[in-house]
Amino acid sequence: MVKKNTIPDGWRSLTPVGQPIPGTRFIAFKVPLKGAINQRLTPTQKFTPKDLIAGMKALNVELGLIIDLTYTTRYYEVKDLPKSVQYKKLYTVGLEVPDNATILQFKKWVRKFLWENAGNDKLIGVHCTNGINRTGYLICRYLIDVEGWDPETAIQAFGEARGHRMDGLVYLADLRTQPMRR
Template sequence: MSNHLPDGWTEYSNVGKRIPGTRFIAFKVPLKKVFDTRLAPLQRFSTTELISEIEKQKEELGFVVDLTCTKRYYSPQELPATVQYAKIFTAGRQLPTDEVIYEFKSTVKQFLSENADNEKLIGVHCTHGLNRTGYLVCRYMIDVLDMVPSEAIEKFNKSRGHCIERENYLADLLQGKPRR
């Protein structure tokens, strides 16, 4: 069925907080209205709620990087016209490829260059906004911002409100060579 909920989706908070020293904010995938029948009203999380939750933090979302490996959860047209969108199909459970890492870094760099005069946030999500999201955001903080790997992971985990769970992602971030 096209409207079955992603496994474990309700177990994670909707949106984290801005990661200190960055323009990143992580969140779980918003879901279009067709999923509402499977959720209690307080469990629902759409693009409208996404924007609202970020505004409650006194922040503005300028860009969404969607790392899910499907187009079934929501349509980018549901985002306000002021929010840019990029889709980077990223397989779950396995380390992102060099191509995915390069595309993520390039996309973020371009947005930051075009938005140097503002503080608009870069929202990143996979299904739960945790493993693929955490890996690529931390990879950026380590490789581009020259952050110590353990510090990047700690900042991500604290800001997201959940810890990166996949051991292969953590091992690569902690021991792996920077991917320039």
């Protein structure tokens, strides 16, 4: 069992926030951590919800929606996010390809947000624990299935924008070989 205030494995060494994926409204990041967990980190390692929003301002972009793919609620509290940012929780198990219901829900939330925000440039922030494999899989699955992107183009664009490439073989194999899921 994972202790309540532990730092996720591999989290410290990862860039907190990537860049927006060109041609999309997606931006990927690692999970921000609440104060009790951040106390175990040096000032340069800390990454809180407040730091996330400051990072968006530094990139000169605005976050409109966060889709949280972690399979826990222990990392941060929604009340620590600005009221202007919508928050959706999609419990997604790590180390395995999400089921069709999870993929469909992700697509529904993205489509709804894009439709409701067609008149602005607000971004959709997506994170799992490290902001790489589950995050990359669902963003790429959306780009392939809905936007018609080639799998390799989606995978490469995600890796370049996030600053870390997907390395989960089950995710990569599924994106490259499985048919589109409408």
